[in-house]
Amino acid sequence: MAAITAPTLASETIGLIGSFEIRNTMLMAWLAMGVIIILALCTWRTRYREIPGRFQVLMEMIVGGLFDFFDSVVQDRALTRRFFPLVATIFLFLVLANWMGILPGVGSITIAGVHEGHPMMLPLLRSMNADVNMTLAIAVISVVMTQVFGIALLGVGPHLSKFFVAPWKDPIMSFVGILELIAEFAKIISFTFRLFGNIFAGEVLLVVIAFLVPYLAPLPFLGLEIFVGFIQGLVFALLTVVFLKIATVAHGEHARA
Numbered sequence: 001m002a003a004i005t006a007p008t009l010a011s012e013t014i015g016l017i018g019s020f021e022i023r024n025t026m027l028m029a030w031l032a033m034g035v036i037i038i039l040a041l042c043t044w045r046t047r048y049r050e051i052p053g054r055f056q057v058l059m060e061m062i063v064g065g066l067f068d069f070f071d072s073v074v075q076d077r078a079l080t081r082r083f084f085p086l087v088a089t090i091f092l093f094l095v096l097a098n099w100m101g102i103l104p105g106v107g108s109i110t111i112a113g114v115h116e117g118h119p120m121m122l123p124l125l126r127s128m129n130a131d132v133n134m135t136l137a138i139a140v141i142s143v144v145m146t147q148v149f150g151i152a153l154l155g156v157g158p159h160l161s162k163f164f165v166a167p168w169k170d171p172i173m174s175f176v177g178i179l180e181l182i183a184e185f186a187k188i189i190s191f192t193f194r195l196f197g198n199i200f201a202g203e204v205l206l207v208v209i210a211f212l213v214p215y216l217a218p219l220p221f222l223g224l225e226i227f228v229g230f231i232q233g234l235v236f237a238l239l240t241v242v243f244l245k246i247a248t249v250a251h252g253e254h255a256r257a
Helices: 024-045 054-074 077-100 132-154 156-160 171-212 218-247 251-256
Strands: 013-017 020-023 110-115 118-123
Touching (some): 077 132
Antiparallel strands (some): 110 118
16 A cells, blocks of 8 residues: 655554564665675675676776775775775665665555554655664764774773873873763764754655655655765765774874874
């Protein structure tokens, strides 16, 4: 059944596996992961031929272009190689999920269900990042991995000295360390609500435009959402790589910077 329904702030439960709830945004995330896995397997099956086909050339252009872009930010090829799997995966996953969120049927194909105790028609699929739980999960991964890389490359002591300084030794840096620690948690909030707010607002905009002026009027807004989906994924990955670079700078160098 197809219908235009107003999106809600909370994602909807469309099924259960035992007591585990399957949400429509979760289903979209699984589909996005499935597409990425299929593309990775197809790329692996090319065996990286010396004379590549069109598909291999496309994948090499995407991966090579992303690597060069992030390397221009990090300015250290060895560090870029360490960071690249994480930031490239975040970028590709977010952009793909954002673009899949505007495919025909997403948000309009509904099934009968119950949401917040009320029977209603629920969208089978919703844009993954229109659920704050999804954006929060990716934000936590980004910030936690920033700390992991900082500890791995600097050591536990030097990394933690950015946040914890004995106040009787250096009161000013002790206060600065507390601010740095608060900033790490602020990153999670910033990452989460920037991505969620932009994608959810786009979802609402498309529904409103499709309801008021159907068919041709939504087309320019679909183009805008494609652009916004790309930019949001790029900003998230770019900020992640910048924070990774900062986390791997020693305390003295970080202070001078």
